[in-house]
Amino acid sequence: MFESILRLSFAVSTFAATIRLSSPILFGAIGGSFNDRSGMLNIAYEAVMLYSCFFSVLGSYLTGSPWMGMLFGVASGFIISVIFGLMVYTYNANNMIVGIALNSSAWGITTLLMVLIFGVRGSFFSDRIVSFKPINIPFLQNIPFLNTLLNNNVILTYLAYVLVIAGYIVMYKTPFGLRIRGVGQNPAAAYTAGIDVKKYRWVSLILMGIFTSISGTYLTLTGISMFSENMTAGKGFLCMCAISIAKGNPLKILLVCLLFGYSQALVLVLGTLSIPTQIVSMIPYVAVILVLFVNGLKSFKGTADIEV
């Protein structure tokens, strides 16, 4: 039994699955890292993702093209982030409550839309929904190990990792990234430097909306080609956790997302053994707490205190 666990945990196919499973979280996490650095705590990742899941399916259903599906999804994510921005930046509502409200109503609204538009509950699938097709990269085909690990993925998977690099460059090598980081640390100072703080916060919010919605597209249009009620099941929160643990650094976000992807891969792989699914399903969530705990050990002072 134990050997089976070890064998499965370190199989190449498991790692390959890790890369695939990390991708959706990467989109949301990198996209949301700017929002986090700009000083706004936004927990509406579940909402953005779920709406995008639905609208991506809708778009693909209507047009037969996964790219159009993605466009629909991104549009919906854009709208949700605009709503969040209006509520918090213009109407001064409490950001945590707005996040909770958006997340909680997303299930209801997307299910209602599914009922109204497609006439079914539970889940919706159809031949008219077209997913992205996996791409075969020729030169990888001939390298045995790398072929299993990296080849035959949907284009979005590869884009996710490109995004990591892009995110890093923008965050640390462009004026935009520098200014966002400053806005999050001292908005008054940024204002005196002539920075339109509101504008930068809005832009980073929209970025979060756009990329998190690509996460949603990934969940529906990269293979399963269907939409089920509340299908995000906490993946949005994982994006948020990744950003929080990594403190907005794209490279660290990559590491954390890979960890999440790996634990999700374990859930799939170990489920084939007779280990109860629930125990395995707990792994990603416990992993978050453990990572935070290990992180926190570094500054452990031995006594309880509340830092102001």
Next chain:
Amino acid sequence: MNKMDYAVEMRGITKNFGTLTANDKIDLFVKRGSVHAIIGENGAGKSTLMNILSCVHLPDMGEISIGGKKVTLRNSLDAVKHGIGMVHQEFMLYPELSVYDNIIYGFEERKLGVFIDKKACVNKINQIMTSYNLSVPLDSLIKDLPVSILQQVEILKVLYRGANIIIMDEPTSVLTPQGIQGLFNAIRFLVNAGKTIIFISHKLKEVLEIADTISVLKDGKLVKTLPAAQTNEYELASLMVGRDVILKANKRELKAGEILLKVENLRVKDKDKVERVKDISFEVRAGEIVGIAGVAGSGQQQLVEAIFGLRAPEAGSKITFDQKDVTKLGPREHRMMGMGYVPQDRIGSGINSKGSVWETAIMGYHIAHGFKSKILLNFKQIETFTNKIVKTFDVKRQKNSDSIRSLSGGNIQKLVVGREFLQDNRFLVIEDPTRGIDVGAIEFIWDKIIDIASNGVGILLISHELNEVMQLSDRILAMYNGQIFEAGNYGELTEEEIGLLMLGGHADEAF
């Protein structure tokens, strides 16, 4: 008047904040290449006026001309474009970013339009540093640097942005007398290079030393503009307040009792594990006022935190209160033993800005004094105590259940001071009790401090206002870089001598 002589002309500037008129039709003409000081008490409108010039605020009325041409400033970028740069009183810096990032922020040199051109930026900064004789470590993080370096960073910032008109808002509040001379040298250097300096201060001696022209503001209005060479401290003071005010306290004869507070070999690290208090020892007796003078950042914050139990000192330190070892005890125990604390950070630590007047008034009292019941609040006792504070300290409020935000800053301070003073404490740690308070209230609070000391209460006074320390203290200690130095008894040393000690001038006398 040849218009071309003026770098800045401000006419009829008016600005209201709600019902408060901060600037009332002010005219200001600043000659190019001069040092023009704007002086006035707290609340006279100096910062507001300069915030309008640097476009942090927009004026309600009035016009501004730069270099003889009328301009409309809509945002801070406009101000920068016209060569106006401001060094704020509160540093506008990003703690987690490097000095380099802070300087270039918002004005980054670009490569291909989208990337930061690090080489070009660094070159530009180096050029400025050599031209103006400044030097700062570009890669260090702001949070790791001392205040004097941070001020240089601020100056570099405005020079990097191409400022010709440099506004400095109370720049000397964080410097020692020697540091101030360094700043003045830098100012003279800048003026020689053709810059115009506008200098906001309420410190008359400094202003008379460095400025060419002085404008006096009072209650939002311009009182008078006059050349520095033709005036003196007394005239300026009376223009500022309308009466001869060189603040003096009514000091009484010292009647010291037994030792209340004894600090031995105290070492304290701050939250970033940097040692800020380096092995100091001193004591305070009942009825005695011991004043600690020092520039902000010399370790006073950590000293007070350790004494009051808000921060644990390092091993080997010993703090004794009334012959009991309190080194490891917290604020609760200190209060129960009769120690009170007026914190420097009024809004952050002194009050609950979201609550009512009585909620702030009884904090600490409810522990030290307690109520009839151990579980229930006793509203009668609460009313009594709050009213006592209000009456004794003349706090202007309507009802005790009002939000504390309805009180003015001065009244809030009086409430906080009153709360600590009226709990029959035996010892008080007082930080900057009169910062940001108007003259009348300062004298009031000083009288109360002297009064309570003469009733046998031991007082440790920490103030960044050297005059305050000199006026009130029976014994003065100068604190510099985590160490303390004897600075004589009341009236023994001059301001310059104490200032020198604040820089560790007589290091061999440290103990």
Next chain:
Amino acid sequence: MKRSKQLFKLNDKFKLNDRVYISLFKYGVSIVLFILLGSLLIMSQGVDPISATRVLFEGTFGSKRAFGNVLRWTAPCILTGAAASVAFKAGVMNLGIEGQVLLGGFVAGVLGAFLELPPALHILVCVIAGGIAGMLYAVIPAVLRLFFNINEFITTMMLNYVANFLTQYLTQQVLAGGLEVWGYVNMQATPTIQKSAVLPTIIPGTSATLAFPVALLIAFAIAFLYKRTIQGYELKQVGENLRFSKTGGVRVVRSFMTIFLLSGLIAGIAGGIEVIGTYKKFNTGFAAFYGYDGISIARIAELDSIAVIIVSFIWAVLKAGSMQVERVLQVNRLTVTILQYIFVLFVAIDYAGIYNRYQDRKIKKRIREGEL
């Protein structure tokens, strides 16, 4: 300048301190928008809003049974709302109420099924044990926050998922092993509790149990705690300004721990009561939405314990009514859930701030034009 001061006097009435006006306006506008949006959503499902409202009232006040149903839902709403308000008032972001409810319910369900005790004692044991379970579950994020400075909003959220899976596992895998002994087939729930553990009803023939008065009692107790006790005073100060409380000598660590534990305790009791009062067994995943409902209720009630009671009642009316509307008119019950959360959004808007900004702009304009 005198004229501008006059202007300000006139408008002072609406500035800052007129909380009554602002609250009335806020709730008024939100209710109107709620009705408008609700009508739209109902119409989009092919039903007219008037009949929907009629059915809603039938389903809530139309019969003794219906009203009992409302009370049955009010109880957990009050409790989760109280748990949330206790936490959030002190600045503790306890998003893990759902998990604490689950654990409380599980423990109560197991003790209810497997213990043999006289009725009153059995109920007491189940409820208290449920509360303690919830309380202990809250210790984890509390310790992580107090000792390691890990923000609790993530830890509590993750623990929700863990609680869900854990109780699922224990129910399906561990207890199902008792198949032979209990002869019980249902794997989604624990065995039915003994008759001695069932919470008695207060309106016979309905589902309204002692849960309702117990919830009221707890809500009143919390309100009393905050308004009248020294501990409550300290907790409020800690929540509003931590540094102030620390300097004032409040034992903040103890206060934070108390908050976490209290919040978890109330949530656990909520779970226990639901299980022994209504379901009479622990159903896996029964607490979906309980946490966020509670937080939303607390927010709408502006963290005031007494207001929580009122808001919970309305929330329960909507919940119970929505089921009836679904049954009779086939309007999906999620419609009401959506409306509830949109109502939360409307109430969260800072109307006072918008009004003030609008006033400021008007006045500035008048000064510029009127005076010169």
